[in-house]
Amino acid sequence: MTLRLSSLTVCFVSTTKAQSEWKLAELAAAVGVSPRTVRYYVQRGLLPAPPFRGPDTVYGEEHLVRLKAIRVLQARFLPLDAIQAELARLSPEALRGLAEAELPTALLPPPVPPEPVLPPAVSIPGPSGGQAAAKGYQRWELAPGLELHLSNSADEKTRALAERMRALIEQAEGR
Known part of the structure; x- marks a missing residue:
């Protein structure tokens, strides 16, 4: 393709040759x-x-x-x-x-379940013991030595991410 603007000519050359060298x-x-x-x-x-x-x-x-x-x-x-x-x-x-x-x-991202369902979890009170519901955490042992902690105040997107992580671990362990 050639483009001419007054006295300036610009040529675009298309090459379909396969690349054989890379930086x-x-x-x-x-x-x-x-x-x-x-x-x-x-x-x-x-x-x-x-x-x-x-x-x-x-x-x-x-x-x-x-x-x-x-x-x-x-x-x-x-x-x-x-x-x-x-x-x-x-x-x-x-x-x-x-x-x-x-x-x-x-290696492909797993499909997101329609409604994440989290199993019963242990509630861990936050630092101010009286506000456990607002600042507490749910804890799951995903595998020996591997725990997942989820804040009770986490939004739905974060909860869905936690569910996906749990599902991946269960899938890997064949549960």
């Missing part, structure tokens, strides 16, 4: 991680270091594929050491196949 921020955004995470993965050996060219340093297709594969393996709850071993074991074709796998639905 750090572009690569991180393409995969949904922070640039700091990418640098950390390079430091840990999960990603190969790119050829350093100062501010012109770019990451290639291999980095993108490995980052996507790391995300899939993290979704399967593998620790970084196990992910590193798995990446070293896989062939380039298997790595690409893993990177193209869909992320599990566990």
Whole structure:
């Protein structure tokens, strides 16, 4: 497309060529991680270091594929050491196949229940013992060593969030 304004000509060139090199921020955004995470993965050996060219340093297709594969393996709850071993074991074709796998639905936000129903909870009085109803808390033990405290004065949005958290824990534990 060409646009002519008096003596100024502006040309817009559209390229449909697939991108094969990314700056750090572009690569991180393409995969949904922070640039700091990418640098950390390079430091840990999960990603190969790119050829350093100062501010012109770019990451290639291999980095993108490995980052996507790391995300899939993290979704399967593998620790970084196990992910590193798995990446070293896989062939380039298997790595690409893993990177193209869909992320599990566990990473998608859960549906919000129509009416959050909170089970009976223990009421914990606030610091001014006489105003327990206004300043008290409800407490749930979600798992051994993990508790959820919800203020009695919390709004409906916060209560719905608490219910979603409880549902996720129950789903993960198979209750």
